[in-house]
Amino acid sequence: xxxxxxxPRHPALRINSxxxxxAEPHRSALVSSYVTPVDFFYKRNHGPIPKVDDISRYSVSxxxxxxxxxxxxxxxxxxxxxxxxxxxxxCAGNKRTAxxxxxxxxxxxxxxxxxxxxxxxxxxxxxxxxLAGIPKLSSVTxxxxxHVEFVSVDRCKEEKGGPYKASIPLKQATDPDxxxxxxxxxxxxxxxxxxxxxxxxxxxxxxxxxxVKWLDSINLIEEECQGFFMQKDYKMFPPTVDWDNIDWSxxxxxxxxxxxxxxxxxxxxxxxxxxxxxIAGYAVSGGGRGIExxxxxxxxxxTWVEAHRYQKSNVPYVSDRAQSDKWAWVLFxxxxxxxxxxxxxxxxxxxxxxxxxxxxEDIWNLRGILNTSWHRIKIxxxx
Ligand code: MTE
Ligand code: MO
Numbered sequence: 458x459x460x461x462x463x464x465p466r467h468p469a470l471r472i473n474s475x476x477x478x479x480a481e482p483h484r485s486a487l488v489s490s491y492v493t494p495v496d497f498f499y500k501r502n503h504g505p506i507p508k509v510d511d512i513s514r515y516s517v518s519x520x521x522x523x524x525x526x527x528x529x530x531x532x533x534x535x536x537x538x539x540x541x542x543x544x545x546x547x548c549a550g551n552k553r554t555a556x557x558x559x560x561x562x563x564x565x566x567x568x569x570x571x572x573x574x575x576x577x578x579x580x581x582x583x584x585x586x587x588l589a590g591i592p593k594l595s596s597v598t599x600x601x602x603x604h605v606e607f608v609s610v611d612r613c614k615e616e617k618g619g620p621y622k623a624s625i626p627l628k629q630a631t632d633p634d635x636x637x638x639x640x641x642x643x644x645x646x647x648x649x650x651x652x653x654x655x656x657x658x659x660x661x662x663x664x665x666x667x668x669v670k671w672l673d674s675i676n677l678i679e680e681e682c683q684g685f686f687m688q689k690d691y692k693m694f695p696p697t698v699d700w701d702n703i704d705w706s707x708x709x710x711x712x713x714x715x716x717x718x719x720x721x722x723x724x725x726x727x728x729x730x731x732x733x734x735x736i737a738g739y740a741v742s743g744g745g746r747g748i749e750x751x752x753x754x755x756x757x758x759x760t761w762v763e764a765h766r767y768q769k770s771n772v773p774y775v776s777d778r779a780q781s782d783k784w785a786w787v788l789f790x791x792x793x794x795x796x797x798x799x800x801x802x803x804x805x806x807x808x809x810x811x812x813x814x815x816x817x818e819d820i821w822n823l824r825g826i827l828n829t830s831w832h833r834i835k836i837x838x839x840x
Contacts, residue, residue: 459505461613464650468586473565475504477613478651481570484721488737489771492543493573497642500651501548501571503613503621503686506670508650515655517639521677522602525590531655534639537580542636544661544784545741546668547572547714548692552825552828555725559817562825563700569719573785574765577659578642583633583735591677596628602677604631607658607669615685623667624682625660625712636661636784639672661784662743664826665715666691674675681710696821703823711826713743716788716813718751718805719832728837734795738832740766741786742807747776750806751789757800758815758831764789764803776808799836 460476470480479682482497511513511550512531519527537773550564551571583593586605603837606624613621630636638659641648648654653670660667666686681687692708723729740748766774766787774787795801804813814820 462508463506466651467738470497470500471570472569473567477504478506479565481567484570484719484724487570487739488571491574491788492509492576492644495575495646495649495652496547498575498652499548499571501665502611502628502651503615504611506650507610509655512655517672518674519586519589519607519654519677520600520674522600522679523589523591524599527589529585529588533588533642534580534585534656537584539578540581540638541576541578542578542638542659542661542784543574543782544636545572545574546659547717547741549664549666549711549714549826551717552719553707553825555830556825556828557822558815559821562821562823564629564825567777569721572739572786575643576645577638577640578645579638579640579656579659581633581636581824582637582639583631585675585769586631590753591627591631593633594628595631595715596626598627598677600677601679601697603627604678604681606610606678606682607672608674608676608677609671610671610673611671615690620673621669621686622682622684623669623687624678625663625667627677629660640821646834648664657775662714663712663744664691664743667712690824691822693827694824695821696819699823702739709729710781715827716740716746716748716805716807716811718784718803718813718830720801720834721802723834726835726837729795731795731797731838733792735790735792736764736801736803737788737790738803739786739788740805742805742811746785746807746809746811747781747783748774748787748805749776749808749810751787752804752806753789753791753793754802755793755795755799757833758802762791762793764791795836797838801836802831804831
């Protein structure tokens with residue numbers, strides 16, 4: 458089956474699919490630390506986990522519309538300046554289960570934990586491409602390359618047994634401030650097999666699908682990648698589009714993710730005592746837009762209070778890029794009086810004043826992506 462050599466995983470993960478392995482932590486694990494421990498970081502795969510046995514022979518090739526074709530070994534990549542970037546990776550399918558309750562959608566079900574916040578260590582893609590003769594901040598190569606395609610070594614059925622792939626615009630790839638990494642470390646340790654050993658792409662602020670794991674080659678191409686996950690998946694359609702009238706070519710591949718938040722200290726229907734309770738969760742926005750505010754309500758959204766926000770534990774969050782991790786989530790908390798039969802709601806506002814949509818019905822889409830609607834939790838009081 459190809460699944461005989463899967464790595465060991467933490468038993469506390471909630472498994473949403475075994476083969477390929479898709480799993481997320483319980484909600485409470487997400488808010489217990491600002492940086493998500495590797496064991497509790499969600500795992501999203503489309504095929505068996507590849508195994509690289511001889512790291513000295515592992516290399517990434519750079520091909521396509523570029524004058525210098527190159528083959529880079531791990532030693533070459535480690536020779537480049539190393540950057541540590543704290544960035545939240547979020548699957549576009551996060552909160553899909555809740556969207557499916559409105560009207561069935563296709564795809565692996567996820568609760569609110571198909572995301573995690575890690576410190577990724579590696580070389581900047583902009584530096585790697587410079588080795589191949591492509592200057593910083595280029596939007597086209599001398600041979601007409603406008604997109605950078607990442608091809609993996611894994612095999613998935615959506616690609617008819619071929620490798621997983623995706624692309625980003627050359628402009629973003631060669632912009633040092635975009636912080637796109639070829640990462641060989643996660644939280645200060647060698648990145649493990651589940652998360653892309655020996656080398657993965659990390660595209661901060663963009664849906665997880667573009668952060669290709671187990672990188673095999675980089676191609677400079679004229680049009681964006683024509684692979685399944687760019688062209689036939691991870692696109693946002695209006696609620697009127699269904700499987701019998703879908704035209705994939707009418708929409709662009711999703712890149713940045715919108716403003717998102719979730720409460721992580723409670724389950725969807727929870728039983729707690731009346732009185733004070735601590736409500737905590739995460740909020741994050743794509744494209745490097747920080748979080749401006751998180752509002753919490755205990756009466757279903759009639760009245761709101763602003764939650765306290767922080768990044769590194771106990772350091773108050775400042776919406777100032779110079780002082781904040783701009784690609785990373787903020788955690789929020791509020792200790793509130795919980796009335797009888799409360800309905801607790803959270804919504805976040807990002808630095809561009811984008812606000813999460815109220816109702817999942819309004820953003821329903823057949824693939825069940827980007828459910829960023831307000832997170833609501835119904836409380837049943839115990840005595
Ligand atoms: N890269 C490869 N090669 N194969 C994959 O199946 N899944 C993508 C992306 N990169 C995938 C991949 C998706 S959809 C997501 S959300 C992230 O990896 C998940 O990364 P993680 O498993 O490290 O959390
Ligand atoms: Mo994903």
